[in-house]
Amino acid sequence: MDKITRLVSEKGVVIFSKSSCCLCYAVIILFQELGVNPVVCEIDQDPEGREMEKALTRLGCNAPVPAVFIAGKLVGSTNEVMSLHLSGSLIPLLKPYQ
Amino acid sequence: MELHPIMSSKGMNSPSAQFVTPSRLGIYEPIHQLGTWGGNIKSNGNPSTSTPMIVEVDTKLDTQSEDTSHGTFPPSNKYEQEASKPVDKIQRRLAQNREAARKSRLRKKAYVQQLESSRLKLVQLEQELERDRQQGLYMGGGVEGSQIGFSGPVNSGIAAFEMEYGHWVEEQNRQICELRSALQAHISDIELHILVEGGMSHYFELFRLKSAAAKDDVFYVMSGMWKTAAERFFFWIGGFRPSELLKVLHPHLDTLTDSQFMDVNNLRQSCQQAEDALSQGMDKLQSTLADTVAAGQLVEGGCIPRIPTAMEKLEALVSFVNQADHLRQETLQQMFRILTTRQAARGLLALGEYFQRLRALSSIWATRPREPA
Numbered sequence: 424m425d426k427i428t429r430l431v432s433e434k435g436v437v438i439f440s441k442s443s444c445c446l447c448y449a450v451i452i453l454f455q456e457l458g459v460n461p462v463v464c465e466i467d468q469d470p471e472g473r474e475m476e477k478a479l480t481r482l483g484c485n486a487p488v489p490a491v492f493i494a495g496k497l498v499g500s501t502n503e504v505m506s507l508h509l510s511g512s513l514i515p516l517l518k519p520y521q
Numbered sequence: 522m523e524l525h526p527i528m529s530s531k532g533m534n535s536p537s538a539q540f541v542t543p544s545r546l547g548i549y550e551p552i553h554q555l556g557t558w559g560g561n562i563k564s565n566g567n568p569s570t571s572t573p574m575i576v577e578v579d580t581k582l583d584t585q586s587e588d589t590s591h592g593t594f595p596p597s598n599k600y601e602q603e604a605s606k607p608v609d610k611i612q613r614r615l616a617q618n619r620e621a622a623r624k625s626r627l628r629k630k631a632y633v634q635q636l637e638s639s640r641l642k643l644v645q646l647e648q649e650l651e652r653d654r655q656q657g658l659y660m661g662g663g664v665e666g667s668q669i670g671f672s673g674p675v676n677s678g679i680a681a682f683e684m685e686y687g688h689w690v691e692e693q694n695r696q697i698c699e700l701r702s703a704l705q706a707h708i709s710d711i712e713l714h715i716l717v718e719g720g721m722s723h724y725f726e727l728f729r730l731k732s733a734a735a736k737d738d739v740f741y742v743m744s745g746m747w748k749t750a751a752e753r754f755f756f757w758i759g760g761f762r763p764s765e766l767l768k769v770l771h772p773h774l775d776t777l778t779d780s781q782f783m784d785v786n787n788l789r790q791s792c793q794q795a796e797d798a799l800s801q802g803m804d805k806l807q808s809t810l811a812d813t814v815a816a817g818q819l820v821e822g823g824c825i826p827r828i829p830t831a832m833e834k835l836e837a838l839v840s841f842v843n844q845a846d847h848l849r850q851e852t853l854q855q856m857f858r859i860l861t862t863r864q865a866a867r868g869l870l871a872l873g874e875y876f877q878r879l880r881a882l883s884s885i886w887a888t889r890p891r892e893p894a
Contacts, residue, residue: 443833445809446840449802456794486840501844508791509851511784 424478426471431492435520436461439479439490442468446501447489453504457514458521461491493517648680652746678737685730686747689723690880696720697873704866714862720869724853728846731759735842739835742842749883752876758803758845763792763852766872770856773871774864784859792852799848803841810834 431437436454438461440447454461466472466479466488479487484500491498493516498504507513700716735742745753755761767789777785813831857865 443809443830445802445806445834445837446844448805449798449844452801453794453798456798501840502847505795505844505848506851508795509788509848509855511787511791513791 424474426469427475427478430462430464431495434462435494436517437464437492438462439464439466439475439488439492441466441488444488450489450491450501450504453508454517457517459517494519645680648683676738676741679734679741682730682734682737683747686727689727689730693723693873694877696723697870697877700866700870700873704870710862713866717857717862717865717869720873721853721857725850728850731846732843735759735839739839739842743838749880750886751879751883755879757796758799759842760845760849761876762796763848764789764796766849766852767792767856769872769875770868773867774860776864781859785856788852788855788859792848795848799841799844806834806837806841 427439436459438447438451438454440451440463442465451461451463464475466475469475476487479490482490482497484490484497485502486500489500489504491500491504498507498516504513507516696716696719700720703713703716731742741747742759745756745759748756752761755765767785774781774785810831813834856868860868
């Protein structure tokens with residue numbers, strides 16, 4: 424959990440992912456399409472990956488990955504990102520980081 | 522022929538056959554009706570499995586009727602019965618009528634049950650036939666994947682989904698008619714709003730049905746076999762493209778205000794971006810699955826560690842179908858948030874008619890006259 428908190432406070436846009444997760448890949452592509460270069464943390468390749476996965480699940484997302492943080496706050500998983508984007512609320516959040 | 526046992530038992534009870542009065546003859550009519558039930562089944566010469574069943578029922582009832590006859594009347598002097606208190610005759614006739622009616626009801630019930638199970642079997646056979654027919658049309662390359670789930674026994678979850686989808690389409694057609702008349706009749710915005718809400722909920726209901734079906738058999742949902750051919754042509758991850766939805770609505774939105782126009786454009790752009798992102802995710806899923814399967818075949822003894830990974834990939838497919846449906850739902854919701862009630866009603870009508878026309882096109886195409894080979 425500490426590693427997560429540290430990462431998200433240091434970097435503007437952080438996406439926790441797994442290298443095998445194609446839905447995570449889709450979210451990352453979307454952010455890149457919007458002109459943002461998110462910091463991607465592949466938890467399946469991280470030595471503390473297991474704890475991070477547990478911590479992310481505890482945060483309440485239906486799947487531990489993808490987990491998107493903007494400005495230190497949890498935005499959510501794929502569902503939340505898509506809803507935000509279609510309602511036009513995602514881009515304003517990303518403005519500082521484009 | 523079933524009449525004979527009954528008649529002979531009557532013969533035993535009333536030794537003097539000359540006392541067969543018209544009223545006595547009247548008794549036999551209900552029994553004759555029993556003959557009709559059996560007769561219908563036997564006379565068509567069909568060696569159906571129902572026949573022995575009904576005959577069995579008869580024999581059982583016959584014995585019972587004999588018992589009833591014995592039970593109703595005092596075992597002593599039969600001649601005294603004949604000498605006749607009319608009350609006895611009437612009672613006897615009533616008892617026989619009741620008995621005959623009961624037999625008739627039981628026979629009818631057995632017959633109906635047999636019809637019902639035949640009907641179910643027929644529906645199942647029709648479904649299998651349709652599937653095999655479409656499989657024949659589609660199996661150009663003979664892909665193994667399409668055989669799993671099509672030529673095998675019908676999955677009950679999928680069969681249920683197909684039936685529910687059939688109902689969904691019927692309800693959809695009804696709603697489209699209602700919407701059309703409502704718009705022509707210039708009903709109030711409040712009433713129109715109810716129709717629009719109903720239409721939206723109906724689409725959301727479809728996404729719910731699909732989600733359950735995807736858990737059951739994601740390949741089936743992805744195949745689009747539950748939709749008509751023309752709809753399948755436009756398929757994208759288990760359904761219509763969200764961007765296509767907006768394209769269909771566009772020409773019908775001629776009365777947009779400036780801010781609406783801007784909102785619609787933004788929605789179109791973000792919808793397209795989300796769709797592209799999911800498409801790229803799907804491409805990655807396909808290529809990694811192919812790699813996994815290919816590697817599994819090449820490496821001897823390495824198959825087993827690969828199989829769980831391939832299974833994980835297939836699980837991911839369910840997530841993709843759900844995400845695609847989520848995108849469809851969000852696009853619909855956003856669109857109708859931007860529009861006024863009247864614009865939304867016109868949009869829903871346009872969308873519904875579009876899919877109706879695609880379905881009609883599929884029918885016309887399927888039944889077009891073809892040159893003999």
